[in-house]
Amino acid sequence: MxxxxxxxxxxxxxxxxxxxxxxxxxxxxxIVGLIEHVEFSRSPxxxxxxxxxxxxxxxxxxxxxxxxxxxxxxxxxESCKIIIAVGACAINGGVPAMRNHxxxxxxxxxAYLDGIGVENPMIPNDVxxxxxLSKVHPIHEVVHVDYYLPGCPxxxxxxxxxxxxxxxxxxxxxxxxxxxxx
Amino acid sequence: MSEANxxxxxxxxxxxxxxxxxxxxxxxxAADIYIPHLCHRPGLKPHGSCKLCTVEVNGRSASACTxxxxxxxxxxxxxxxxxxxxxxxxxxxxxxxxxxxxxxxxTGDCTLQAVAYHLDMLDGHFPQFYPKREVDASHESIxxxxxxxxxxxxCVRASREVDGKDVFxxxxxxxxAKLIVNSASGKLADTDITTDDLAAxxxxxxxxxxxxxxxxxxxxxxTFDLHTIAEPGLEPVILRKGKHADEH
Numbered sequence: 001m002x003x004x005x006x007x008x009x010x011x012x013x014x015x016x017x018x019x020x021x022x023x024x025x026x027x028x029x030x031i032v033g034l035i036e037h038v039e040f041s042r043s044p045x046x047x048x049x050x051x052x053x054x055x056x057x058x059x060x061x062x063x064x065x066x067x068x069x070x071x072x073x074x075x076x077x078e079s080c081k082i083i084i085a086v087g088a089c090a091i092n093g094g095v096p097a098m099r100n101h102x103x104x105x106x107x108x109x110x111a112y113l114d115g116i117g118v119e120n121p122m123i124p125n126d127v128x129x130x131x132x133l134s135k136v137h138p139i140h141e142v143v144h145v146d147y148y149l150p151g152c153p154x155x156x157x158x159x160x161x162x163x164x165x166x167x168x169x170x171x172x173x174x175x176x177x178x179x180x181x182x
Numbered sequence: 183m184s185e186a187n188x189x190x191x192x193x194x195x196x197x198x199x200x201x202x203x204x205x206x207x208x209x210x211x212a213a214d215i216y217i218p219h220l221c222h223r224p225g226l227k228p229h230g231s232c233k234l235c236t237v238e239v240n241g242r243s244a245s246a247c248t249x250x251x252x253x254x255x256x257x258x259x260x261x262x263x264x265x266x267x268x269x270x271x272x273x274x275x276x277x278x279x280x281x282x283x284x285x286x287x288x289t290g291d292c293t294l295q296a297v298a299y300h301l302d303m304l305d306g307h308f309p310q311f312y313p314k315r316e317v318d319a320s321h322e323s324i325x326x327x328x329x330x331x332x333x334x335x336x337c338v339r340a341s342r343e344v345d346g347k348d349v350f351x352x353x354x355x356x357x358x359a360k361l362i363v364n365s366a367s368g369k370l371a372d373t374d375i376t377t378d379d380l381a382a383x384x385x386x387x388x389x390x391x392x393x394x395x396x397x398x399x400x401x402x403x404x405t406f407d408l409h410t411i412a413e414p415g416l417e418p419v420i421l422r423k424g425k426h427a428d429e430h
Contacts, residue, residue, distance in 0.1 A: 088284050091305050092276070093312075095285050100312040101329075141309055148304035152284035176410065179299055181283035182290060182401055 007167060008055045010041040010080060014069040015096045015136060016062025018044070020087040023153035024059070027160050034160070037167050041079075051079035057166060059159075060145075061086045063093040064137045068130035077143040084162065085145045088152040088181060090138060097136040104134050147172050150181050191255040193237075200251035207235055207247040210259070214414035217259050218268050218297050220275075220386055221334035222247040224417060226343055229335055232275075234268050234297065269301040277306045279313065280329035281387075287396030288388030290404025293420060294332060296411035311357075318363065320371035323393050324382050331361045331389040341381035349375045361389070383421060 013021055021044060027034070041052040051058070058080030064070055077083055088094040099107050113121040139145060149162055158178045165172040190197045191206065193215055200209035205228060210217050221232040230248035237246045238258040246257070258264065275281075275294060283289045315328035333352055338361075341349040349370075353362045365372035375382060377392055385391070401407070409416060 085305065088282070092282070092310055095282060097310070097312065098280070098282060098285065101280070101314055135312065138306070138310060140305065140307075145305075150304055174302075174304070176299060176302075179302070179304075180290075180407070181295055181298070182286075 006039040007037055007057065008041050008052055009038050009043075009057045009059065009163075010051045010055045010076060011043040011045065011059040012061065012072055012076060013044060014060065014062035014072060014090070014139070015065035016087060016089045016094075018061070020059075020061035020151075020153040021045070023151075023156055024086075024159045026156035028156070030156075030160055034163065038163070042076075051075055053079055055080040056082060057163070058083045059086050059149075060084065060090050060139055063089045063096060063139060064133060064142060065096050066130040066132050070133075070142060073139055073143055082146045082166065083139075083143065084147045084149055085139050086149045086159075087154055088150065091140075091148055091150055093136045093138050094152065097138075100135045104132055108132075149174070150179065152182050154178075155180075188253050189251075190253065191251050191257060193257045194259050194261075204251050205247055206237065206239070206244075206249050206251050206255070206257060209251045210246065211417075215259065216412040216414070217246045218300060218411075219247060220293060220297060220332065221336065223336055223340075223384060223421075226336065226339045229339065232271070232332070232334055234271055236264065236267060236271075238264065265301055268297075269303050270307070272298050272301055272303055273305075273307045275332050276303075277308045278311050279332060280315070286330065286388040287391055288330070288385075290399075290401055290407045291420070292388060292406070293386035293411065296406040299406065300411050313357070315360065318370050320369040321373075321375070321393075322371070323377050324370060324375060325391050325393055326361070326363070326370050327389055327391070328361055329389075330387045332387055333359055333361065334386060336384045336386060337361075337381045337390055340384045341375070341379065345375075345379040345381050347374060347379065347381070349373045349379075349381055386420075 040046050041055045042048045042050055058076040060076060060083060085091050089096060108123050112123045149158055151158060155178050158174055161174060162172040190199050191209060193210060198209055198213040207217055207222055211224060217235045217237060219235040221229045228247040230245040233245060235246040236243050239249060239255050283295060318326040335352060338350045341347045349364055351362050351364060352359055354360055362368060363370050363373060382390060382392060405419060
């Protein structure tokens, strides 16, 4: 076994759909090569609940729609040397930010009271539920973001390219063929 | 200027010809040189509003789409500094509207998006503005989604200059600027716009769309999934994309 210290990567999905994580896993067998150089800290992949304090790279999927998202994002920023905004939602709020056209009250009433097919109309109000922000925000409005990886989701090759560049000590760059916003 | 062979300008070190009355943009397009632009479309009166085609002409900034070509001009176009300026302009266009590419029917055929790809734009940089703008879905076959409007006035000019109808206009200034429809109700349904009009197809973004044809070409096989915007000769392809095969 190699004694070289592995690069520690943490990942999370905030106001996202986990589609970016699914795309990351689409690197398929390339993950075998990657795992020789990388170990995962907090991530939905391993269910570790908090970041090691000395993470190298944090991959953030999703924007900020509630208070918990903000806490998690701040934990990542404090723990990770490099933060990468992954996917449309982390970068500009994405589809969840389409609710910004409406007030929070209007959204909740449509979803839980007035929407078609709603049974037992009631707006959830359990103390366990994180409080919603009045607007959805991209993550760079709250913490410093080092790199951006666009796409909905970014293609698997884009994840691999950016991580490989960083592992090789290079500035990450995306070839035009794999740069897209959809 | 008296001899025809004096009618040349230099763009990024390359000498290209122009004819009297052509702008720098006209000459560049004719020579297959790409200068990024959004509010310009050959055949319509130049507008000079998006400023993406800003070039350095003998050391001074100018809009290539409005400045007449003249002998002796040395034009810088594809420079690192201009690319950065153009990227910043494009980022501002993105954050000032509601541009959610994954949910937009125009994605892959959108010129704003393609320009952003060309400029290697990875993020919006600025705080999102998230403006509140009205959707007009009143017309039976054309939808107007102002969230994506970049105020380029291509539809305004197409309707006025080509269709002879004057359906659109921009009203207000600054953050209050918006695209309005010229009918008593302000609704598209009460105008005489049809899907045969240039104005219905010329929108470079997803603000004016033909209903029920948005997903005929799957995402991944659209114009800018297969081409880059800098490729010459794409203008007619972009316009034809907006027009469905069974229309004329």
